[in-house]
Amino acid sequence: MLTNQDHSFSKSHPCHIIVIILSFVFSGFGASAQAEDTATVATYSSDISPAVDLPPITLLAVDTDNDNGGSITISWDDAGYSELPQFRGYEILRRSIQANAPVLVGTAPHGSSSLVDKSVSDDTTYVYYVAATVGEERFVSDSSSHVQSTWQIYNTTLTPLLIALIIVGGSVIFFIETAKRGRKLFLRKIAGLEAVNEAVGRATEMGRPILFVAGIADIDDVQTIAGLTILGRLGRTIAEYDTKITMPTRTSLVMTAGRETLREAYMAAGRPDAYSDDMVFYVSDEQFGFAAAVDGILVRDKPAACFYLGTFHAESLIMAETGNLIGAIQIAGTAQPAQLPFFVAACDYTLIGEELFAASAYLSEEPRQLGSLKGQDVGKAVAMMLILAGVLIMTLASMWELDTMNQLQQLMRDLFSLN
Amino acid sequence: MATGNGNRKSPSNAVKIILVIVAVVFLISWISKATTGMADSTWLNIRDGFLITFAAFLTLSIFSFLYNDNPFYKFAEHLYVGVSAAYWMCLGFWSIIVGNFVPHASKTLSTFFKVPFQEYSWFYYVAFAFGVILLMRLLPKAGWIARWPLAVIIGTTAGFNLSRYLHSDFMSQVGNTFQPLFVDWQGAGHFFSNLSLAADGQLVMSAGNWIVVVGVLCGLVYFFFSKEHKGMFGAASRLGIWILMITFGASFGYTVMGRISLLVGRITFLFDDWLSIL
Structure with missing residues (x-):
């Protein structure tokens, strides 16, 4: 009964299909012959199951969009099985076209109409079945069309992200080039940074060292990088003032990067x-061990x-x-x-x-950093x-139930949730 | 007191007396815990008694920093730093080199370290090469090459985080601020005739949305660096920093409550596990 021909399989009597599939699923391939023998015995009649009057479940299996392969989405229309009192749920079965047995x-x-199968291989073609479980019986759909998962090089859901990247990135590049051409770019004063030279001068006058902590995160944290960038500018002032600096680090890579930054x-x-x-110098990877050592210093x-410039926690x-x-x-x-x-x-x-990220640009006054900061300001604008536009649309949609507004509202939500 | 300059004074008699008293107190505690222990073996009681007493000693030593820097805190600090540094080094070796690199690099080494060999992967050799190049800084003439893996790590991180942060800190934040300023609006008459301070009432929910929208916009104005904060722009900026400070205040209180629970945990240990008076 069970063959490689989906055509014959799909045209089989539902009762046979149920029993055959069950035999493979629950008893293994070796039991199939016995299941086929018992197929004609296992019966359900219309007087105990009104479901036999319902049309078969229709299903659609397609490659999942915008992924890197290994995924197939199965959706179905259950044709009324879920309305039956004894309905228990759906079972989704898959068979590769080279194999005899579905799994x-x-x-x-109840209530679901799709499932994503992430256990598929890109180099295999499959067909799917959906079985509605009603009481002890299963009503199996016809097979889906052949489907194979593939990966997509471009994720269309991330198009808004690409547009945002082009706007912000383009602005950054534009302002960097503008700054390189010698045009003066205005940056407002940042109070904390105005005090940097004051702090270094105070340490010099008092003959005491300066403590610099670049956070407790590793070098792959953007805040650590921002802290080290500020250290670069601060280090020049410290070197000019001939003041001592102490920089305990929590990770070895930050120590290495810190030494490079200070040396330069x-x-x-x-x-x-x-x-x-x-x-x-390196202290310890342990968060509170590091904190205890800094306290001691x-x-x-x-x-x-x-x-203290970087990522910090407790x-x-x-x-x-x-x-x-200590009055520092x-x-x-x-x-x-x-x-x-x-x-x-x-x-x-x-x-x-x-302000932490703006600090390095402000201190260095380098065209690249100033341009980058101005570009980010464009992003904020x-x-x-x-x-403002989104809030206006949401408010209007809330006040007046207009289709256009509701559509715009949904469009905005979809765009920014990247669904 | 020892200083960073390396000047050391010999401890005074008062300090010596305090040290002796502390040693005696904790010795008595150890003996007491060992003799009243519930374990089957005497040695287990002695060991458990020592561990609890030593943990209590270290806890009190760390707490003693609240008074001032002192020899007990120094001892606890140096012990903690030393042990944790060694622990993390061992953890790094066994989890990164033995746990990740060896199973993909060598069958012989996998057998030696008794970890299951998985499959050869050039990716792990690249990472290993980066590690070796980082160590080249120990050689004065080849130290310059140590910058290469650092540059790769920092550059890759910056590029990787660009899209991640643009998604989470830009797109999602903007999208989540799309809130109607008038929730469930059915006209001014309905609004004023149903004024209520209920959390799910129209007034409170609308006010909440106003705070979110105005707060976000004013916060953005505060972080706008291309324009001097004067006039209307300055007023919006000041409102933005006020909203930030109110948020910080709430966050401060919330976090302090969390720290209090940690303190309760240590005090429970001291009074229950150590002194057994709870």
Whole structure:
């Protein structure tokens, strides 16, 4: 009965198909012969199952869009089986065209009409069946058409992201080129950064070191990179003032990057001889071990100025409060929303969120960084306009139930949720 | 007190007395825990007693920093840093080199380290090569090459995060701010005749949306660096920083509550596990 021909399979009596599939699923391939023998015995009659009067389930199996392969989406119209009192759910079965036996690939509850099968191979062609389970009986659909999963090189759902990237990235490139041509780009003052030179000068006058902590994240964190960029500019000032800097790090890669940054800063300041690798050292990967060590450095070395620039977590207040205790001037910056309150409370100046990223541009006044910051401002302006437009559409759609507004509302939601 | 300059004073008699008292107190605690232990073996009782007493000692040593820097805190700090540094190094070796690299690099090494060999993969050799190149900085003449893997790591991270952050911090944030300023609007008459402070009422929900929209816009204005914050722009910026500070205040209180629960955990350990008086 069960053959490689989907045609014959789909035209078989539902009762036979049910029993055959069940035999493969629950008893294994070896039991198929016995199942075929019993197929004519296993019966259901119209008086105990009204479902026999219902048309078969229709289904559609297609390659899942916008993925990297290995996925097929099966959707079905159950033709009324789910309305039956004893309906229990759906079983989705799959058979590769080289194989005889279908296998159960998933189940779906009442009310569902699709399932994504992520256990397929791109180089295999499959057919699918959907079985509605009613009481102890299963009503199996005809087979789907042949389907094979493939990967797509372009994810169309991310088109809005591409447009945003072009706008922001294009603005950044435009302003970088503008700055390179010598045009003066305006940047407003950032209070925390105005105090950087003051802090270094204070440390120099007091003859005490400066403590710099580039957060506790690794080098693959953008905030760590921002902290190190500021260190580059700060290092030049420190080298010019001939002040000592201490930089404990939590990870070895940040230590390496920190040493490179400081070495270059000292070279740029014309003081390569004053640089020492001992300025930047590894402490421990353990978060609170690192915090305990920084606290120890704070109370023993008593730095005059402390910089906390990067990603911080629960140790932020431990360090900042100790720095406050010893009377150091403290400048912090992080984009961790949960830690900003502690820095605001315990530090003299805090670079909030994006100010941390703007800081390096402001300090360096390099065309590339200034242009990048101006380009990001264009992104913010675009965001503000989009928000205003979106809010206006949502409000109008809420006040007047107009189809056009509702369609616009749905369009905006779809675009920005990237569905 | 030791300083960062390396000047060391010999401890005074008062400090010596305190050290002796602390040592005696914790020795008594250890003996007490060992003799009252519930384990089957005497040695187990002695071991458990020592571990609990030592944990209590370290906890109190860390707490002693609240008074000032002192030898107990220094001991706990150095022990913690040393042990954790060694622990992370071992963890890095066994999880990264043995756990990830060896199973994809060598059958012989897999057999040696008793990890199942998986399959050869050139990708892991690239990562290994990067690690070796990073170590080249130890050689004065070849140190420059150590910058290459760093450049690759930083560049790859920046590129990878660009699309991720553009999605999560730009598109999603903008999309989530699309809120109607008047929720379930059915006319001014209906609005004023049904004024209520219920959380799901029209007034409260509309006010919430106003705060979200105005807060986001003013916050964005604050982070706009291309224009001086003066006039209307300055007023919006100030409102933005006020909203940020109110948010920080709420976040501060919430986090402090979390820290209090951590403190309760340590105090419970001291009074229950160690002193057994709870």
